[in-house]
Amino acid sequence: MGVSNNITAVLNFIALLCSIPIIAAGIWLASKPDNECIHNFRWPVVLLGVLILLVSLAGFVGAYWNKKGLLALYLFCMAVLIVLLLILLVFAFVVTRRDGSYSVPGRAYKEYQLDGFSEWLRDHITNSGNWQKIRTCLSDSDVCTKLTQNYVTADQFFMAHISPLQASSVRCCKPPTVCGYNYVNPTLWLNPVNPMGDPDCYLWSNDQNQLCYNCNSCKAGLLGNLRKEWRRANVILIIAVVVLIWVYLIACSAYKNAQTEDLFRRYKRGWV
Structure with missing residues (x-):
């Protein structure tokens, strides 16, 4: 050779x-x-x-x-x-x-806006056909259940340095902070007297099979995690x-x- x-x-x-x-x-x-x-x-x-x-x-x-x-x-x-x-x-x-993330006063984790991500990524993930399959898959996971096991008080939850997966999934497990819901546990929140006009505020449900899986904040949280990983x-x-x-x-x-x-x-x- x-x-x-x-x-x-x-x-x-x-x-x-x-x-x-x-x-x-x-x-x-x-x-x-x-x-x-x-x-x-x-x-x-x-x-x-x-x-x-x-x-x-x-x-x-x-x-x-x-x-x-x-x-x-x-x-x-x-x-x-x-x-x-x-x-x-x-x-x-x-x-x-x-990057659609933004800081929230009094919270250790960030929240996300759907409009803050690229149009292709947003449309590909969140269109109605794809999202129904993704939503079912997310709701079948145990992330929200683990949140209720790991955090008891509101201070523990709000100031926790949540793992990357939970950081995105927490948007699906709770209503957006701007809605003003009152904390009971990470997946159970009391309705405020006058919720804000954000559509997500009316999509939230304490039904553990519903939560905020149809919320834009949930979709944005998933996109935020995908962005970090890629x-x-x-x-x-x-x-x-x-x-x-x-x-x-x-x-x-x-x-x-x-x-x-x-x-x-x-x-x-x-x-x-």
Whole structure:
């Protein structure tokens, strides 16, 4: 095996290693309880990571055993995958750029406004067809039940540093603060005498199967959590794609050098 093929084999092994954090990031996103309710968001990163793993493995085999056809296929497929990963990154950055969160006096957690998120993300998640499935999935989870188990007094609840999942789901478990409902427990609230004009104030129900799952604040809370998770995953994906581009460019150069080495050997043997 020539020097250039050795280099290409090493580079493909590095690319193979790069696929591992991509797959891990995808699995992390897919395993989040809120993403379990949004099937379209769960697997694209995992799928891209697996494809990069398989293509890198094919490139390693092609370089190690000097299979030029396999190497050429590797270079083509890897270019396509890198472009797809870049498109996914840019798209995820654009649709998660806007943040609908805002602070509420006397609360350790933030609340969210639906209009504060990108139009595509808002329409894709909260349209009537998708939301009914998501709403059913969220209401079947035990997040709201855990809130009632963990917090007893109003001060404990209002000043708690709630976990990321609960921070988004709490919008579905309680009425918006602006409505002025009186706390009994995290999922049971007394109606105020004069509720504010926010439509969510009239959608809230103490029925544990209803709560605020139809509220805009619940939808916005889910979008807020999705945004946080994708922004975290994007950091790993950006590092991985930079390394992949670097590896790919060097692999292209090594492939050309391997072609030159092969041509030179054939010339010395009198084949050309």
